[in-house]
Amino acid sequence: MSPERPPVGERFRREMSGGRRGRGDAGLTVPPAEFTSYYGRPILKPPVWTWEIAAYLFTGGLAAGSSLLAAGGQLTDRPAVRRAGRVAALAAITASAGLLVKDLGRPERFHHMLRVAKPTSPMSVGSWILAGYGSAAGVAAIAEAAPLLPERGPLRLARRALPPLGRAAGLAAALTAPALGTYTAVLLADTAVPSWHEAYPHLPLVFGGSALASGAAVGLIAVPPAQAGPARRMAVAGAALELYGAHQVETRLGLLGEPYRTGRAGRLLRAGRTLTAAGVAGAVLAGRNRTVAALSGAALLAASLATRFGVFHAGVVSARDPRYTVLPQRERLARRRAAEAPDG
Amino acid sequence: MAEAHPVGFQWVMEARKRGAKVFHVDPRFTRTSASADVYLPIRAGTDIALLGGVINYILTNELDFREYVLAYTNAATIVSEDFVDAEDAEGLFSGFDPATGSYVQDSWQYAGHERDSGSGHTATARETAAGLRHESHGAPIAGQVERDETLQHPRCVYQILKRHFARYTPEMVQRVCGLPPEKFLELARAWTQNSGRERTGCLIYSVGWTQHSVGVQYIRTGAIIQLLLGNVGRPGGGVLALRGHASIQGSTDIPTLFNLLPGYLPMPHHAQHPTFDDWVNAIRHPGQKGFWGNARAYAASLLKAYWGEAATPDNDFCYGYLPRLTGDHGTYQQVLDMIDGKIRGYFLLGQNPAVGSAHGRAQRLGMANLEWLVVRDLFMIESATFWQRGPEVATGEIVPQECRTEVFFLPAASHVEKEGTFTQTQRLLQWREKAVDPPGDARSELWFFYHLGRRLREKLAGSPLPRDRALLDLAWDYPTHGPHDEPDAEAVLREINGYDIATGRPLAGFAEARDDGTTAVGCWIYAGVYADGVNQAARRRPGGEQDWVAAEWGWAWPANRRMLYNRASADPQGRPWSDRKRYVWWDESAGRWTGHDVPDFEVTKAPSYRPPPGASGPAALAGDDPFVMQADGKGWLYAPSGVLDGPLPTHYEPAESPVRNPLYGQQGNPTRKTYRHPVNSVNPSPPQEHSQVFPYVFTVSRLTEHHTAGGMSRTVAPLAELQPEMFVEVSPELATLAGLNHLGWAHLVSARAVIEAKVLVTDRLVPLRVDGRVIHQLWLPYHFGFEGLVTGDSANDLFGITLDPNVLIQESKIGTCDVRPGRRPTGAALGELVDDYRRRAGVTPGAVPPAVTPGVPIGPPGSGGDGEGNG
Amino acid sequence: MVDAQGRPGGPATPAAPPPGDPAAGAGWVDAPPRMGFFTDTSVCIGCKACEVACKEWNGVPTSGLDLLGMSYDNTGALTANSWRHVAFVEQPRPAGHRGGSEPTEAPASGATEFLGMPAAGPPGRTGTAEGRSDFRWLMMSDVCKHCTQAGCLDVCPTGALFRTEFGTVVVQEDICNGCGYCVSACPYGVIDRRVDDGRVWKCTLCYDRIGAGLTPACAQACPTESIQYGPLDELRERAAARVATLHERGTPEARLYGHDPHDGVGGDGAFFLLLDEPEVYGLPPDPQVTTRDLPKMWQRAGVAALAMAAGAVVAFLGGRR
Amino acid sequence: MGLRDVLLGWPVYRQLTGADPLGRGAAAQSARSAALTPRTEAADRVARSVCPYCAVGCGQRVFVSGNQVTQIEGDPDSPISRGRLCPKGSASKSLVTSPLRQTTVRYRRPYGTEWEDLDLDTALDMIADRILAARAETWEDVDAEGRPLNRTLGISSLGGATLDNEENYLIKKLFTAMGALQIENQARI
Incomplete structure (x- = not known):
C-alpha cells in the first residue's frame, strides 16, 4: 500500500468531471446516436503528459523558428539576427531537453530514447532529430562566443575555427529546424487522442506557423528594427500559417473540433489568435519602433505558448469524454457498414 | 452460489452448457442470478410457501415419480389417528405444550407406534439441539410399519401431505412470497419435467436456508420435493448444502459443538442418560432398521479412544467421565451467561463473534465481562480488540480501565504452515501438506491443545480429586516432532480412524468397531480414512486420470462413498432407472452391487432380500430399503420424529416480519427458541402493534470478495480493495421513499442497534407486492468490522437472538429495520436513538412476543414426554 | 465531417506486418503459434479471481481503497495497478444501444448515461418487479488486447514495448523510462503509468509463465472458463462456435469483439464475446491503430515543414533590405 | 564489457543487422x-x-x-476445482504472507489500556492456571438429585470450522476431559 498515492476513485472522479451529461454537438450533420457509456468513464487514458510537454511544444518550435531566423541572418549577413537566433535556439532547445527529461516517469533513463531507432515512433524520430538538431544548434550558438575568446594562447585556434564551424552548424540546424518545428504535430497526432489524431492534416501547419512566428518574435525583440525586416515578414508568414491551420482544426473536425472551441482550450486558442493578430499588427504597422517591436514579439511568443497549451488541452479533454471516442467511431462504423451493404 | 462458491459454480455452468436450466431464488439479484436462466425475487423468509407450492403442484397434478415414491419413501405409511395437522388447527400441530413451547410427538407417530416411539416430549431435544444428530442418520423409530400401497388411505403419508399443502396454490405463493404466478409455474414445470426416470434435478442451498427460525423445515421442504420427484440418491439429484468454511463439515463430524460427540453421538444428558446403557439405548431405537443400530460399538470405541487403558467394559468405558448436559449450552446462551457474569474464560479459535455472530453488541458486552479470553487467530480481529476499539468504547458502554477481561492473543498457524485434513462440503476429507514453518510464536491448534493438555496433566499430577481423573486418565500421548514438538497430525488421524487395540491395526471401516473394548475409534464415520495404514485423505490421483466420480481423490465418509443412499439410483429390482442415469446397480451374475461409486448398501444383499420377522439393525433392511441410516429404511416425506417443529414443513413468518402470516393464524414458528434477557429485544411483528416502526425487511449475506467476518479478507490487500467499504443496497423506489442518495450515507435502526453504511441504489433489489402491500427489502454484506484494511459497521449488530428449535441456529437472514439518510449518531446519542425506537415500537428489553399467536387454539398436548420441561 | 479522410476499414497498410503473424513481422524466426485470450463474457460470473490471480503472480500493487458506486466495480478501469479489470453493468433493459428507428422510452438525446451514478435521480425507471424482469447484469473481464497492430508498441521510443515470440505485446520494466507516449497511443485506454513508479505497466499475458508452457494466472484461476488461453487460431474457431451456439439458444445479441484480423488494429490477441455494444463495457466501438495514418501524417508534416522553410526564405528574400 | 559488446548489445545495431529492422520485436528484447x-x-x-x-x-x-x-495457485489435478480458484483462494499467498499477520503473543492485562508482549511459554502456563482455577471455582459434581454432572460451565470455546479435523478432535477430547462442554463453532451459526 502506498498511502501517498491518491485513491483510485479520486483519479476517476477527477477524470469524470470532464465528462458530463452533455448534448451532442449541434454542428453535427447527423443527430448523434444515443449511447450508453461505462459510468461516463473515459474509454481512453487521458495523456499522462503534463505542462512540460505543452511547454516543450512551444520551446521546440521556438528553437526551430530561431534557427531559421539565424540562418537567414547568417546567409543575408545580418549578424544581429544571426546571433539572436542562434542564442535563442540554444536556450530554447536546452529548455526543451530539460522539459522532456523532467516529464519522464524515470528521468534517469532518458538515454533509453536512443536505444532504438523506430520510424513508427514520432518520439523516436523526434529524439534523433533532437539529438542532431541540438548538437548543431549548440555548436552554432557556441560559435557566437568566438569573439570573446583570447586572441592568443591555446584557445586561439578555437577562436579561429569556430566561425566556419558555426556557419556549417547553423545551416545544419536550419535544415533540421522545419522537421523539429513540425514533427511535434505528428507526435500529438499519432495518438488515439481523438481531437489530436483527427487534426493530423492541420496540426503541422499550426505548429510550423507557430514555430515560425515565435522565431520571428525573437528577431522582433532582440534585433534593432533596422535589421528586423525579415523578422516582421516571418511573423506575418508564420501567423498566416498558424491561423489558417487553427481555423481548419476548429472547423473541419466536426464533433472533434468542439474541444478546440470550448472550455480552457477554447479560451487559450482564442487568446492565441488575438495575441497573434496583435503581434503581427504591431510588427507590421509600428515595427520600426523598438518598443512596439519588442511588445509585438512578446505577443507572438505568448500567442505561440497559448496556442500550444490550447491544442494540448483540447486533446486531453477529448480523451476524457467517452463521447469523443464513441460517436465518431460509431459513425465510421455506420459508414463502413453502409458501404459494405449489397446495394452500395 | 456464484457469489459465495464461485469455483463450485463451474459445475453449474458446465451443466448449463449441456442444456440444464438454472433457477435462482433470492431476495436480491446476485452474481448467481446473473448466470441463471430464471431469477425469482422472493420475500425473505417465505421459502416454505414457495416450495410448498411446488409440492402442491406435484401432488395436484400427480407428477411424482410414483414407482420411486412408493418403494423408497414413507408415502404409503399409515400415521396415527391421533395426528391433527396444522391445516386444521390454525398452524399448530397436535401435541403442542404451551408451557414449554414445544411439542409432544406421540400423536405424530406411525399408526401402532404411538407409545413406543421413544421420542415423546421434545423440550429437552430442543434445548440440546438434538436435530444436529441427524446429520448422519435418521431419528430413532421402530422399523416395521403399516402401509397402504395404493396411497388411498386417508391417513397415509401421501394423503396427509396432499391435504397439508393443498392451500399452497400459485395465488397463495404470490400472496406470501411476492412472486408472479407465471414465474412460479415456470419453476414448478421445469422442476417436474426435469425429473423422473430419465432426468434428475438438484437443489442447492446454503445458510440462506439455515439461518432462520424455521431453517430445518426449509430444507425438509426441499427434501420432500426431491423425494417426490425421485431426485435423491441419484446422479444429478440431491439436496446439496454449500457450506462456507474450509472444514465446517469436519467440525460437525468431529464436533466442537456442545451437544455432540464425534460421529454424531449425543453428549449425554444428566437426566436422560444416567448410565452407559441408557445413553446407548437412547441413541438407537431397539428394533430399528439400519446401521445406526450398531451405536453401542461406536460409543464404546470412542470412549476407548478417549480414555485408553482406563476405559474397560467393567467401568462402562469411563462413561462416567463425560460431562452432562442439563439444557441449552449453545453459543448464544453462553454469551448471555457471559453478560450475566457466569462464565470465567472463553477461547476463540479462528472465529470472530464480535462481527460474525448475531447481535454483535451482546457478543462484545459478553466478552467484556469475562475473567479471561484466549484469542487464537492469524490477525488482530475485532473479538480481540473490542475492549480498546469496539463501538461500545465509543458509546461509553465499555471503558477499558473498568473492563476486567484479561486477553491473551496467540498467533495461529495458517493452512500452509501445518498438516491435517479439511472435510469439505461433500464430506470429502483432503489432506494438506505442510509448506513452511509458522512464523514467530504462531502455532497450530494441534500444538496448542496438545501442549495445553500436557501442561494441565502435569499440574494435576497426583491430584486425589475425582474430577481430575478424566484428565489424568486421558489417552494423551501423541508423537511429536520438530523444534517446537509439533504433535503428529497423522497419528491423530489414525486414532480418529480407529484401530484394533491388541494389534494396532487401523480399522478398514466402521463395521469393524466393537463394543467389547477391543477397538478404539475416534470418530466412527471416519473409519476407513486410514485403512491399511495409508492416509487415504492424502490420495491425489489426478482427476483427469479417473472417471467422473474420482473416487481416488481424497476420502469421503462414510466408506469413501461419494453419494449417499445411492442404492436409490437403481429401481427396486436393482436395475438402473435409466441408462443415462445409471450409478449403482445389482450385478445378478456376480451377486453383488456394483457401479461408479461405493454402493451405499450391504454389497451382497440382493434386491429381493426380505428380513425375517423380528430382525433389527442392518439385517432388518430389505433389499429395496435404500435409506440405510433411516430407522425404517425409507426417505421421509413425513417425519414422525426427529424434527421438533412439526412432522411437515409449514410456512411461518420470520420472528421479525412486517407481514401477517397469510396462511395461518399462527404467525411465527411456535417452537422457536427465544431468550428473555435485557440485552435481547425483538422488533414487533403483526398482529402485535407498532410493527410499522420497523417497516423494512433487511437481509445479509456474503460478497465474493470477502470471507465471513472479514478476518481473512479485510486484512488482505488484493481482496480489501475489491470491496472497500460497508454498504447497503436499496431499490430506487426505497431510495426515493427514504430520501437516500447513491453513495451517500444511510443508517439502519433495529431494536438492538443502529449501524451506518454507504448507499448503493440498484435495480437488483425490487420492491415486492405482498398481500396487497409493497414490501421493501434491503441487503447488506456482513463482512465489515472495525479492524483490518477496510472497515465499517457490522450488519450482524442489527440482529437479535431467536433460534431454530432443531439445531439452535440463529435467525440472521432476516430482520426488520428502519432506514434513514445520513450518518448515525455517535456517543450517547446513539443509544438514545435506539431507545427512542424501542419506545415507539413498544419494545420492552428482554420481553419476548408470545410463542403462540393470541387467538390460535391449542389442543391437548397429549401424554408422554420427559416431563422435565413441564416444570 | 468527423473523419475527413474517412475510409472503410480495409486491409492493413503495406508497411504493416502481415496480419495474424505479428511475431514474424517483428523479427522472430520460427516463432511458436500466436497465443492469446478469448474472454467469453456470457459465462463470466464477475468473481474477480482474474484480477487477484494476476496481482498475486505479477506482484501488482493495490489500486487503492475506494467505493466507486459503479455496481461491484471498485477498481474502475484497467490501470497500471489492475491488469485485469472486471466491468459490471446493471441493465434494466436488454440492450444498451438503440438506433433511431427503434421505439424507445428513453429520450433521444446524445446523452452519456450514468448507470448507477449519483446523477439527476436514482436509476430506477420502472418500479415493479414485473417491469424489471428483463434486467441483466453484465460482467466482463477486460484486459490488454495485444493488438496485431499495436499503437503502444509502434510509438514506444525506447523499445521497452516489444512484440514477443508469442505475438504478445509486453513492456520491459528494465527499459521503460516512463515517457508516456504509449498511454496516449492505446485506442483501448489500457496501458497506464504507475504514479509512484513512473513506468508504464499492463498485462504481459504472463510472458514468464507462457514461456515455460504454463497458463497465464488469470486464465488458470477463472472458475468458469470465461477466460480462455491458447493459440489464437484455435480460440477464434472456438469463439465462432460459441457465438453460433448462443444465437441458436436465443441470445442474438452475442457478438465477437476484436476477433477480426481486418479491423482497425489488425485483430486483437485478446478478444471477447460481448452481449452488448462495446461502449457499454467501456470499449471503443471501432478502434484504429493510430500509426495507420502515420505516413500521411509525415506527409502533412513535410508540407508544413516546407511551408515553414519557404516562409523563412521569403521573409529574408522577399523584402527590401 | 568491451565496446564491442556494447555495440552488439545496442538494439539499433541489432535492428541494422537482424531480421527486425523496425525495432519492434527481437531486436528490442532486453537481456532480462x-x-x-x-x-x-x-x-x-x-x-x-x-x-x-x-x-x-x-x-x-x-x-x-x-x-x-512464493506462489499459491490452483491444483489442476483436483477433480473438484480443476486448477481454478476464486478471488479469495487466489489471494491465499497474500493471506499467509500478509504483513498484518500477528506473529507474537500479545497480552492485555485486566483493566489495561494497551497490549503488552508476553512469552509464549508463559502465556501457555498462565492459561493452564486460569483453566484450573475456573474449573475449581465452577465445578459441578452432581445435580440436585445426585445424578452426575462432571462439568464446569465456567469455560466456553468458539471455533473449529476453519481448523483441521485432527485439531477439532484434540480440542473436543481435551475439553471433554476437563469437563468443559460449552464448546461451539461456526456450524451453530
Whole structure:
C-alpha cells in the first residue's frame, strides 16, 4: 500500500468531471446516436503528459523558428539576427531537453530514447532529430562566443575555427529546424487522442506557423528594427500559417473540433489568435519602433505558448469524454457498414 | 452460489452448457442470478410457501415419480389417528405444550407406534439441539410399519401431505412470497419435467436456508420435493448444502459443538442418560432398521479412544467421565451467561463473534465481562480488540480501565504452515501438506491443545480429586516432532480412524468397531480414512486420470462413498432407472452391487432380500430399503420424529416480519427458541402493534470478495480493495421513499442497534407486492468490522437472538429495520436513538412476543414426554 | 465531417506486418503459434479471481481503497495497478444501444448515461418487479488486447514495448523510462503509468509463465472458463462456435469483439464475446491503430515543414533590405 | 564489457543487422526479458494443499523457496476445482504472507489500556492456571438429585470450522476431559 498515492476513485472522479451529461454537438450533420457509456468513464487514458510537454511544444518550435531566423541572418549577413537566433535556439532547445527529461516517469533513463531507432515512433524520430538538431544548434550558438575568446594562447585556434564551424552548424540546424518545428504535430497526432489524431492534416501547419512566428518574435525583440525586416515578414508568414491551420482544426473536425472551441482550450486558442493578430499588427504597422517591436514579439511568443497549451488541452479533454471516442467511431462504423451493404 | 462458491459454480455452468436450466431464488439479484436462466425475487423468509407450492403442484397434478415414491419413501405409511395437522388447527400441530413451547410427538407417530416411539416430549431435544444428530442418520423409530400401497388411505403419508399443502396454490405463493404466478409455474414445470426416470434435478442451498427460525423445515421442504420427484440418491439429484468454511463439515463430524460427540453421538444428558446403557439405548431405537443400530460399538470405541487403558467394559468405558448436559449450552446462551457474569474464560479459535455472530453488541458486552479470553487467530480481529476499539468504547458502554477481561492473543498457524485434513462440503476429507514453518510464536491448534493438555496433566499430577481423573486418565500421548514438538497430525488421524487395540491395526471401516473394548475409534464415520495404514485423505490421483466420480481423490465418509443412499439410483429390482442415469446397480451374475461409486448398501444383499420377522439393525433392511441410516429404511416425506417443529414443513413468518402470516393464524414458528434477557429485544411483528416502526425487511449475506467476518479478507490487500467499504443496497423506489442518495450515507435502526453504511441504489433489489402491500427489502454484506484494511459497521449488530428449535441456529437472514439518510449518531446519542425506537415500537428489553399467536387454539398436548420441561 | 479522410476499414497498410503473424513481422524466426485470450463474457460470473490471480503472480500493487458506486466495480478501469479489470453493468433493459428507428422510452438525446451514478435521480425507471424482469447484469473481464497492430508498441521510443515470440505485446520494466507516449497511443485506454513508479505497466499475458508452457494466472484461476488461453487460431474457431451456439439458444445479441484480423488494429490477441455494444463495457466501438495514418501524417508534416522553410526564405528574400 | 559488446548489445545495431529492422520485436528484447522464467520453476518444493476459505475444497499448490511461500495457485489435478480458484483462494499467498499477520503473543492485562508482549511459554502456563482455577471455582459434581454432572460451565470455546479435523478432535477430547462442554463453532451459526 502506498498511502501517498491518491485513491483510485479520486483519479476517476477527477477524470469524470470532464465528462458530463452533455448534448451532442449541434454542428453535427447527423443527430448523434444515443449511447450508453461505462459510468461516463473515459474509454481512453487521458495523456499522462503534463505542462512540460505543452511547454516543450512551444520551446521546440521556438528553437526551430530561431534557427531559421539565424540562418537567414547568417546567409543575408545580418549578424544581429544571426546571433539572436542562434542564442535563442540554444536556450530554447536546452529548455526543451530539460522539459522532456523532467516529464519522464524515470528521468534517469532518458538515454533509453536512443536505444532504438523506430520510424513508427514520432518520439523516436523526434529524439534523433533532437539529438542532431541540438548538437548543431549548440555548436552554432557556441560559435557566437568566438569573439570573446583570447586572441592568443591555446584557445586561439578555437577562436579561429569556430566561425566556419558555426556557419556549417547553423545551416545544419536550419535544415533540421522545419522537421523539429513540425514533427511535434505528428507526435500529438499519432495518438488515439481523438481531437489530436483527427487534426493530423492541420496540426503541422499550426505548429510550423507557430514555430515560425515565435522565431520571428525573437528577431522582433532582440534585433534593432533596422535589421528586423525579415523578422516582421516571418511573423506575418508564420501567423498566416498558424491561423489558417487553427481555423481548419476548429472547423473541419466536426464533433472533434468542439474541444478546440470550448472550455480552457477554447479560451487559450482564442487568446492565441488575438495575441497573434496583435503581434503581427504591431510588427507590421509600428515595427520600426523598438518598443512596439519588442511588445509585438512578446505577443507572438505568448500567442505561440497559448496556442500550444490550447491544442494540448483540447486533446486531453477529448480523451476524457467517452463521447469523443464513441460517436465518431460509431459513425465510421455506420459508414463502413453502409458501404459494405449489397446495394452500395 | 456464484457469489459465495464461485469455483463450485463451474459445475453449474458446465451443466448449463449441456442444456440444464438454472433457477435462482433470492431476495436480491446476485452474481448467481446473473448466470441463471430464471431469477425469482422472493420475500425473505417465505421459502416454505414457495416450495410448498411446488409440492402442491406435484401432488395436484400427480407428477411424482410414483414407482420411486412408493418403494423408497414413507408415502404409503399409515400415521396415527391421533395426528391433527396444522391445516386444521390454525398452524399448530397436535401435541403442542404451551408451557414449554414445544411439542409432544406421540400423536405424530406411525399408526401402532404411538407409545413406543421413544421420542415423546421434545423440550429437552430442543434445548440440546438434538436435530444436529441427524446429520448422519435418521431419528430413532421402530422399523416395521403399516402401509397402504395404493396411497388411498386417508391417513397415509401421501394423503396427509396432499391435504397439508393443498392451500399452497400459485395465488397463495404470490400472496406470501411476492412472486408472479407465471414465474412460479415456470419453476414448478421445469422442476417436474426435469425429473423422473430419465432426468434428475438438484437443489442447492446454503445458510440462506439455515439461518432462520424455521431453517430445518426449509430444507425438509426441499427434501420432500426431491423425494417426490425421485431426485435423491441419484446422479444429478440431491439436496446439496454449500457450506462456507474450509472444514465446517469436519467440525460437525468431529464436533466442537456442545451437544455432540464425534460421529454424531449425543453428549449425554444428566437426566436422560444416567448410565452407559441408557445413553446407548437412547441413541438407537431397539428394533430399528439400519446401521445406526450398531451405536453401542461406536460409543464404546470412542470412549476407548478417549480414555485408553482406563476405559474397560467393567467401568462402562469411563462413561462416567463425560460431562452432562442439563439444557441449552449453545453459543448464544453462553454469551448471555457471559453478560450475566457466569462464565470465567472463553477461547476463540479462528472465529470472530464480535462481527460474525448475531447481535454483535451482546457478543462484545459478553466478552467484556469475562475473567479471561484466549484469542487464537492469524490477525488482530475485532473479538480481540473490542475492549480498546469496539463501538461500545465509543458509546461509553465499555471503558477499558473498568473492563476486567484479561486477553491473551496467540498467533495461529495458517493452512500452509501445518498438516491435517479439511472435510469439505461433500464430506470429502483432503489432506494438506505442510509448506513452511509458522512464523514467530504462531502455532497450530494441534500444538496448542496438545501442549495445553500436557501442561494441565502435569499440574494435576497426583491430584486425589475425582474430577481430575478424566484428565489424568486421558489417552494423551501423541508423537511429536520438530523444534517446537509439533504433535503428529497423522497419528491423530489414525486414532480418529480407529484401530484394533491388541494389534494396532487401523480399522478398514466402521463395521469393524466393537463394543467389547477391543477397538478404539475416534470418530466412527471416519473409519476407513486410514485403512491399511495409508492416509487415504492424502490420495491425489489426478482427476483427469479417473472417471467422473474420482473416487481416488481424497476420502469421503462414510466408506469413501461419494453419494449417499445411492442404492436409490437403481429401481427396486436393482436395475438402473435409466441408462443415462445409471450409478449403482445389482450385478445378478456376480451377486453383488456394483457401479461408479461405493454402493451405499450391504454389497451382497440382493434386491429381493426380505428380513425375517423380528430382525433389527442392518439385517432388518430389505433389499429395496435404500435409506440405510433411516430407522425404517425409507426417505421421509413425513417425519414422525426427529424434527421438533412439526412432522411437515409449514410456512411461518420470520420472528421479525412486517407481514401477517397469510396462511395461518399462527404467525411465527411456535417452537422457536427465544431468550428473555435485557440485552435481547425483538422488533414487533403483526398482529402485535407498532410493527410499522420497523417497516423494512433487511437481509445479509456474503460478497465474493470477502470471507465471513472479514478476518481473512479485510486484512488482505488484493481482496480489501475489491470491496472497500460497508454498504447497503436499496431499490430506487426505497431510495426515493427514504430520501437516500447513491453513495451517500444511510443508517439502519433495529431494536438492538443502529449501524451506518454507504448507499448503493440498484435495480437488483425490487420492491415486492405482498398481500396487497409493497414490501421493501434491503441487503447488506456482513463482512465489515472495525479492524483490518477496510472497515465499517457490522450488519450482524442489527440482529437479535431467536433460534431454530432443531439445531439452535440463529435467525440472521432476516430482520426488520428502519432506514434513514445520513450518518448515525455517535456517543450517547446513539443509544438514545435506539431507545427512542424501542419506545415507539413498544419494545420492552428482554420481553419476548408470545410463542403462540393470541387467538390460535391449542389442543391437548397429549401424554408422554420427559416431563422435565413441564416444570 | 468527423473523419475527413474517412475510409472503410480495409486491409492493413503495406508497411504493416502481415496480419495474424505479428511475431514474424517483428523479427522472430520460427516463432511458436500466436497465443492469446478469448474472454467469453456470457459465462463470466464477475468473481474477480482474474484480477487477484494476476496481482498475486505479477506482484501488482493495490489500486487503492475506494467505493466507486459503479455496481461491484471498485477498481474502475484497467490501470497500471489492475491488469485485469472486471466491468459490471446493471441493465434494466436488454440492450444498451438503440438506433433511431427503434421505439424507445428513453429520450433521444446524445446523452452519456450514468448507470448507477449519483446523477439527476436514482436509476430506477420502472418500479415493479414485473417491469424489471428483463434486467441483466453484465460482467466482463477486460484486459490488454495485444493488438496485431499495436499503437503502444509502434510509438514506444525506447523499445521497452516489444512484440514477443508469442505475438504478445509486453513492456520491459528494465527499459521503460516512463515517457508516456504509449498511454496516449492505446485506442483501448489500457496501458497506464504507475504514479509512484513512473513506468508504464499492463498485462504481459504472463510472458514468464507462457514461456515455460504454463497458463497465464488469470486464465488458470477463472472458475468458469470465461477466460480462455491458447493459440489464437484455435480460440477464434472456438469463439465462432460459441457465438453460433448462443444465437441458436436465443441470445442474438452475442457478438465477437476484436476477433477480426481486418479491423482497425489488425485483430486483437485478446478478444471477447460481448452481449452488448462495446461502449457499454467501456470499449471503443471501432478502434484504429493510430500509426495507420502515420505516413500521411509525415506527409502533412513535410508540407508544413516546407511551408515553414519557404516562409523563412521569403521573409529574408522577399523584402527590401 | 568491451565496446564491442556494447555495440552488439545496442538494439539499433541489432535492428541494422537482424531480421527486425523496425525495432519492434527481437531486436528490442532486453537481456532480462530473454532470461525470464516463472518463479515457480525455481521453487525448492511444492506442497499440495487445500484452500482455507469456503468448503468447496479447491486444491492448491503452494510453491516454496527457502522458508518463503512464493506462489499459491490452483491444483489442476483436483477433480473438484480443476486448477481454478476464486478471488479469495487466489489471494491465499497474500493471506499467509500478509504483513498484518500477528506473529507474537500479545497480552492485555485486566483493566489495561494497551497490549503488552508476553512469552509464549508463559502465556501457555498462565492459561493452564486460569483453566484450573475456573474449573475449581465452577465445578459441578452432581445435580440436585445426585445424578452426575462432571462439568464446569465456567469455560466456553468458539471455533473449529476453519481448523483441521485432527485439531477439532484434540480440542473436543481435551475439553471433554476437563469437563468443559460449552464448546461451539461456526456450524451453530
